[in-house]
Amino acid sequence: MAPSTVTLIPPRFTLFTYPRNNASRIFHFRSPLRRSISAMTTQQGSSSTKTIGHSDWVQERVVIKGRVQGVFYRNWTIENATQLGLKGWVRNRKDGSVEALFSGNVDAVQEMEQRCRRGPPDALVTGLQVFPSDDDPGTGFNRKPTL
DSSP states (O other), X not given: OOOEEEEEETTTEEEEEEEEETTEEEEEEEOTTSOXXXXXXXXXXXXXXXXXXXXEEEEEEEEEEEEOSSSSHHHHHHHHHHHTTOXXXXXXXXXXXXXXXXXXXXXXXXXXXXXXXXXXXXXXXXXXXXXXXXXXXXXXXXEOOOO
């Protein structure tokens, strides 16, 4: 099956989605500098998606790589997640990445993932990994200490 193409930030990156199986998605980022970065997202059916009433809720942990520290990425994430009505947290990691937990309506979480692929104006996102999570999201959206 041929990959579908979505432009993230013209002309910085192009996203190719390769269907692998029902349990995962693979994202391949290609920059105009001919550098390639791959990321794989995993979904485990009912463990990452919960049905509450008539709404579908999902909780996912996201790791964002690239130039994402020192560019107000955490503050930007808090603002965007709050705007979308998400619960969770964001923190820097010692390896230079940013990690976040998003919990809320499926559409809002997916929108936040798309926003994280772009990031704030001074960020340069080179990879994004998404994992299902059972962590406690808390009552709002907060900043956690560096891990």
